[in-house]
Amino acid sequence: MSKIKCKCGHENPFGTVLCEKCGRPLTEEAKQSEVVDMRYEGSARRSQTYKRSIIDKIWNFFSSVKIGVSIIIAVLATSAIGTLFPQKFYVPVQTPEDLLAYYERLYGFIGTLYYKLGFYDMYNSWWFKVLIGMLGTSIIIASVDRVFPLYKSLKRQRTKRHPSFMKRQRIYGEGTALTPDLSLEKAEEKLKEMKYNVKKEDGAVLAEKNRFSRWGPYVNHTGLIIFLFGILLRGIPGFYVDDTMWIREGELRSIPGAPDYYLKSNQFIMEMYTKEEADEVFGKALDRVGSIVKNYQTDVSLYKKKEDGLPGSTDMEFVKDYSIIVNKPLKFDGYNIFQMDYRLNELKSMKMKLIEKETGDSFGEFTIDLDDPKGVYELENGATVNLIGYYADYAGVENGEPVSKSPVPNNPAFIFDMRTPEKPQGEKSFVAIQQTLETEENAYQVKFVSADTRHISGLTIRKDKTLYILLLGGIIFMIGVIQGSYWNHRRIWVQKGNDGNLLVAAHTNKNWFSLKKELESVKDYAGLPKYVDRRDTDIESEQEEGEK
Amino acid sequence: MAKPDKKRSRLIFRGVVLLLLASAILFSIFSKDKVKVLEVGDKAPDFELVDTEGNVHRLSDFKGQGVFLNFWGTWCPPCKKEMPYIEDQYKAFSKKGVHVMSVNIAESKLKVDSFREQYGLTFPVVIDKTRDVRDLYNVVPLPTTFLIDKDGKIVKIIKQEMSEEEIISLMESVLPQ
Numbered sequence: 016m017s018k019i020k021c022k023c024g025h026e027n028p029f030g031t032v033l034c035e036k037c038g039r040p041l042t043e044e045a046k047q048s049e050v051v052d053m054r055y056e057g058s059a060r061r062s063q064t065y066k067r068s069i070i071d072k073i074w075n076f077f078s079s080v081k082i083g084v085s086i087i088i089a090v091l092a093t094s095a096i097g098t099l100f101p102q103k104f105y106v107p108v109q110t111p112e113d114l115l116a117y118y119e120r121l122y123g124f125i126g127t128l129y130y131k132l133g134f135y136d137m138y139n140s141w142w143f144k145v146l147i148g149m150l151g152t153s154i155i156i157a158s159v160d161r162v163f164p165l166y167k168s169l170k171r172q173r174t175k176r177h178p179s180f181m182k183r184q185r186i187y188g189e190g191t192a193l194t195p196d197l198s199l200e201k202a203e204e205k206l207k208e209m210k211y212n213v214k215k216e217d218g219a220v221l222a223e224k225n226r227f228s229r230w231g232p233y234v235n236h237t238g239l240i241i242f243l244f245g246i247l248l249r250g251i252p253g254f255y256v257d258d259t260m261w262i263r264e265g266e267l268r269s270i271p272g273a274p275d276y277y278l279k280s281n282q283f284i285m286e287m288y289t290k291e292e293a294d295e296v297f298g299k300a301l302d303r304v305g306s307i308v309k310n311y312q313t314d315v316s317l318y319k320k321k322e323d324g325l326p327g328s329t330d331m332e333f334v335k336d337y338s339i340i341v342n343k344p345l346k347f348d349g350y351n352i353f354q355m356d357y358r359l360n361e362l363k364s365m366k367m368k369l370i371e372k373e374t375g376d377s378f379g380e381f382t383i384d385l386d387d388p389k390g391v392y393e394l395e396n397g398a399t400v401n402l403i404g405y406y407a408d409y410a411g412v413e414n415g416e417p418v419s420k421s422p423v424p425n426n427p428a429f430i431f432d433m434r435t436p437e438k439p440q441g442e443k444s445f446v447a448i449q450q451t452l453e454t455e456e457n458a459y460q461v462k463f464v465s466a467d468t469r470h471i472s473g474l475t476i477r478k479d480k481t482l483y484i485l486l487l488g489g490i491i492f493m494i495g496v497i498q499g500s501y502w503n504h505r506r507i508w509v510q511k512g513n514d515g516n517l518l519v520a521a522h523t524n525k526n527w528f529s530l531k532k533e534l535e536s537v538k539d540y541a542g543l544p545k546y547v548d549r550r551d552t553d554i555e556s557e558q559e560e561g562e563k
Numbered sequence: 564m565a566k567p568d569k570k571r572s573r574l575i576f577r578g579v580v581l582l583l584l585a586s587a588i589l590f591s592i593f594s595k596d597k598v599k600v601l602e603v604g605d606k607a608p609d610f611e612l613v614d615t616e617g618n619v620h621r622l623s624d625f626k627g628q629g630v631f632l633n634f635w636g637t638w639c640p641p642c643k644k645e646m647p648y649i650e651d652q653y654k655a656f657s658k659k660g661v662h663v664m665s666v667n668i669a670e671s672k673l674k675v676d677s678f679r680e681q682y683g684l685t686f687p688v689v690i691d692k693t694r695d696v697r698d699l700y701n702v703v704p705l706p707t708t709f710l711i712d713k714d715g716k717i718v719k720i721i722k723q724e725m726s727e728e729e730i731i732s733l734m735e736s737v738l739p740q
Contacts, residue, residue, distance in 0.1 A: 326699045327691060329692075
């Protein structure tokens, strides 16, 4: 790796465009150009210095802005593709075959392709994660490669530059001044008044302001990296929980994702607006749709396992009662439990009575708790009903045996053994909803009287320890954006030329108009030579015409 | 002479940064679960549940023995199918030091009792009323079976129905010798 030696004697690293010391153009391209590219102050990007080992090659790959932009485009394109059809998470089927069938049925050939290419679970796919990882890598490496050389060259910059540097600035002027020294002094005074930092050296003035705005992009990148880091932390157990649970009124169960905690639902409440209370606001809507929900609420009790208790133990301590309503979650130990969903009127218990078929005389009523049925129900006048079979979700008979397809009492069925003083050996009957089967004609019958129902609450359990990291990343990102957008790094060079001439040059990273306005007032005050903006074609042509 | 040193330290710096970034990417790909999921080789967490007769059973009671930990429901057809095999092998293996821990998920005592009676089960059946142990062991499909050796380590996790031969070989795998 060879150094580039400038005419002024300074040795610059390989890849330097403008001499670090005097500002002379070093490359052929820069020498021939009329206006030099001031990005990174013409300093060498670190990665340009050498290309030897594999590590350097990888580093150089990620350091390239072209590669960075390509990665961003790839991320944008694939993210967009992922929104075309619903992701796996939102599809109500589970197995791969069902998924394929689902996409095929709804979206035809494109749907099949979508599934085959793995877009159905894109944001969790390994290649999408690799892409995001490459983006992060590119941001870090490209920033590191640029920010240090830029910092160094801005810190080291000389006040006095070589005329060839001045000449290649976008804003440049040259001319005789009657009193060059006085002009310099006055320029300095005016620039200070406009809050420039002014440095002087051997008949040269460098005025600079808002250099910090140059760090905007790097601050912004730091914010992005912190954000990505926060997302990464979500993969560590304990940092991020997003789970759901269904809980019935009266049920006590462990909270998924929150070990050692138990929740009991005391009640689910759904309230509607009444015409009287909401006539003013919702009157018309109420007339149109009938009813509007005012409140979804689950009243719960939170329990915690005792310090030395084992999982499964019923030895737990009460923590608190709480009413979870929408957007008002139950909070404990970093967890939030939100009201998300509900199901109304699941069967809870059934009230039955035993009657004599002929007379319709009743032996009294009994209630079967569908969660915890009892084996024997004692009735009046010496009659008992034995529950010898219970099928919570009756789904027909298989191999001569009634079967239940789930433990949920969606369609309860019972086999009763009815014992009365008349028939002490008992009569058996199978009772399901709207159906009674007897092996032989019975004298007695268990009849359905009424049912009690309960509601089920759908709750979401959330915990996100990364939230503050994401917030911090977001804030830093915004600071970087503001820093780089609302301030501009402006520099004005004024120096004495060879034969009593004055040279003026100026540079900014954006908002040239304001720079020129400021320079104009300095020029008028200090009597500096006329200057031109060589990228502003209108003025250029005007001036050319004027000069002719 | 400072130059080669500088070059080398730069190379090390770059290597370390790239390595860190690469491992971050790999981590994000392989960290699928947001909660700790039990795996083969992990220590089986202890728990305590009550059986249908009111006796408390703890997993740690069987320290030094193999444990066949089976999660099931009365409504689940494959659970019913494998239950007689488990019963037979329980009889064969319990004297040799392999214990059956049968965990029903939150069903009623009546239902579990009549099931036990119907299948003639002689091993104790505990009921996980709060689904606490199910969550602890991340059990999703039923039946799910864990084989735990005499040191309390999980040797195998089976998330489907088992044949009698499989049950025999599984129980043999946790014989405490």
